Amino acid sequence: MKNRYDARPGDLIKGKWTGHVWQVEREIGRGANGIVYLVNGKVGQAALKFADSASVASETNALTALERVRGTSPGPFFIEADDTEKKGVIYPFYIMEYINGPMLHTFIKEKTDEWAIILLIWLLNFLEPLHKSGSVMGDLKPENFIVADRGQTVRAVDVGGITKFGRSVKEYTTLYDRAAWQAGTRKSEPSYDLFGATVLTIALVHKQLVQKALGDTGKLEDIVQSSPALQLIAPVLIKAFNNEYDSALSMKKELLLCFTKKNTMRQSRKQTISFSKKWMVFAGAFAAILTLFLLH
């Protein structure tokens, strides 16, 4: 990005159009097309993103479109767009709600691998209304999502990839991109996101293996089949690789079905274990009595 505005904690940023003043608390994100700061203004804490004029304009459009999706936005609420001037140079920026929480890959570090399945369900909850509004998320990387509301929902914090159906996806990350896996086009449609969400889920547990497999969904299938955490939802994941789902809802339904099956299987395994344990105790006691008897 040309002409980056580098702000330091404590700096004041004054909007040219609104006159609003934002005080920088700290930097919270940096990417190819912008820098995001945590700031304080009259409305309280907010996130401020500097980017070039065209990105600011198109991202604010994506944010307002997301808000139309339903009452609580699956992304950050858009507050306002503005420009600031420094040494004769104009820096466009926009202000959005600050969503606090861990990113997907940070969240799962402290949990068991099985949590990846829960995250996939939450991701599908996120995608469903977005798809209903006629757009895809596009860039499905774990850094773009935050587990919000004390671990109840997943919300997007970067909306640069949101693309209307029928167009070519605006932004993507190779590892989660359907075309890079040679599994379909880069056309914006629900199955594009469902493919990405699936790879994301597997990569949350087996990042290195997935990176090595890039381009070959056959290998991806092997990873799933031999994964203790994901094995039982394998049928759903494999169907998603093959673009067999056309809605997040139908994928979620089958996922939940698989998940409940898994629990019943576990229970039955537990029963066999306790059954054999009883036998072990019985056999041990018998052996002890026998030894005592022989010693006499």
Added chain:
Amino acid sequence: MNMGTIKQLLLLTDGCSNTGEDPAMIAAFARRRGITVNVIGIVEDSESDSGLGEIEAIAKAGGGESRIVQAASLSETVVNVTRQAMTGTIYNIINEELRGILNKETNVELLPPATRSEIAEKVEDISEEAALELLVLTDMSASMKMKLPAVKEALYDLSMTMQSRIGPSSFSLWTFPGKYSAAEERIGWTTHANKLAESFPQLLSGGITPTGPAIRQALSSFLEMDEYDEKSI
């Protein structure tokens, strides 16, 4: 607004030209002819920055985008540069229209944010639906050897995005140095984006890097269609 056809020349190289006229001058000529010149410099980890200034200069003169990247991130860069240059071209046209209407030095960036958002939506529509002519010009000099697989992959990746566009697109692939001239046409204008990667040559051409003459020659491919007289360059 009729946007006509967006014309782009994408130059992939790894360093400085070493023979022939100044590539930036040729790029400026292309720009006047309505062709945007984008340049991507492919470097290795340890490589020095020599020749990278030229990359920026060519893109600046050609009204396009420039990036300097490692081979590993070439794919996403090629797609992003092509996309950004397309919106850049549309913004330039809008700016000219604005100047025509308001009759003073102005551009979209000076308008209030809400108006800019409305324009951005239109620009996105146009860039998705407009016709695109994209000529890829690849440096095949000896130092590019290790980078060619990455170039091929990037072209495959680019074709995936282009095939998903709504508007019609045509593509052409040129390499330089050519056997008998500065540059050689490898694939003539085609609407099949996948041909770029499929027929990408794996053979290197030689030591010299005649970037300027190569751009000039590749341009003829655009201009032939406009009944262009090559002598006037």
